[in-house]
Amino acid sequence: MNNTRKMILDGKIVAQAIYEEIKTEISSSSKKPKLWVILVGNNPSSLRYIKQKQKWAEFVGIEFELFSFESDVSEKELLEKVTFLNKDDTIHGYIVQLPLPKHINEKNIINSILPEKDVDGFHPQNQGKIVIWDDSWMAPCTPAGMMELLKYYKIDALWKNIVIIGRSNIVGKPIANLLINASATVTICNSKTQNIEFYTKNADIIITAMGAPHFLTVDKINPKSIILDVGFTIIDEKIYGDSDFENIIKNGNAITPVPGWVWALTVSCLMKNTLKAFKNRK
Template sequence: MILLDGKALSIKIKEELKEKNQILKEKGMQTCLAVILVGNNPASQTYVNSKAKACEEYGIKSLVYRLDENTTQNELLALIHTLNYDDSVHGILVQLPLPMHINKNLVLESITSSKDVDGFHPINVGYLNLGLESGFLPCTPLGVMKLLKAYEINLEGLDTVVIGESNIVGRPMATMLLNAGASVSICHIKTKDLKLYTQKADLIIVAAGCVNLLRSDMVKEGVIVIDVGINRLENGQIVGDVDFENVSKKASFITPVPGGVGPMTIAMLLENTIKSAKNRLN
């Protein structure tokens, strides 16, 4: 069994990005990412802080807007509108989830596609589905693809199962795998017999937010397992969606949690932001 070490790979990628960002600085371009947080969700605050820290560490200017829970939808849209027309800002990210009174889809659509470094805008989704590299790809699925490539895992012809159908991970993940030549099944909460799919899979990517969803009896020998899940147990321990202790005994490759996909997501956010700044310069 080989651990897919996203932490180590992300550090390598970030150092390469640091050099690219320095070249942009020498040309007079200060890369800038604006992050908007609405409300006081503890997990969201942690994510925003980690993104701001990563930006600072690698020479990217970070603007963090912390808005009150009661911020209206129009106030949020007005801020995004201002950032859309600010030439000094190259990436705009609205931290999810948003309060219930705000229409998430409307907010995500309001971010101009050229600054949508999360890759959620319909235009960027369209580029992905057409297999084009013109737009921005969602950070977590992109990080998974980079991780698989770094370990020279050939996806062509692999029977693959993606567990989770979210627009953030599951659906774009499946599309990227299809574009890479894999055969893909998407499973979700309404799937009748999950085990029927996973037992035959060469590659399983789990992004459901459910502790121990994938167990040893559900996988075959030599399976490749990517665990995107992040769950906090009552004792404070962070675990994924996979029964790591037992599934790892059958896997050929597997990601740890933490230290697998999470660090790669941050690295891809920085990569997309620098890509946006480079586009602006050109």
């Protein structure tokens, strides 16, 4: 393995390892976990994402079912489906694929999902369990995937200075809380942070989740920083991360490639959450 390859943190390899592990565990069980996906409308990106989820569910041995609503379904009807899924003991986990049409209040839907079946990890109770380190949580899948990546590459968060740029509900804040509990010193920056280099130049690990193409350049980092780039911006049909990958890899830093690693890990952690929900039930 040459030096450059060693510097690439490959989420797809990590995801594959997670899939194999789940597959082995499920194959030895007489009952199978069951995952439902609720889709409203026919957003092409959502359909593509769901297809991937189905593919990997089938690979690991999770029963998968898609239930589609027309885009004009009422919030009340959707909530009735959620109530049905909460009560149905044969379904271990389910997600409501986001985004939802504007006439439906996403918060109302997410808050109605039974936390134990919330395999997307978006319910406030799951977010709160991360804060207080009650590991019966369902962690949101992207931050859970980052933790798997760090574990796979034996990057211990303990004693590390970690900088997170971006503070969304599904990436920045939950990964911050996970890393705080892993005994890292964590700085959460945002678009208003003054002199961001003060933090990034001192960081052992930098996580970018902004959607600001090539924001993170070599001059803003130190040669030992490890970069996890969750940025995802499409310009003229080309996908950009938040970091200047080409020059950062030349600089000798370890870094995740964009695109690919985030999505692979996110889907693998959705399967991992589904297995967890299944095992918690038993």
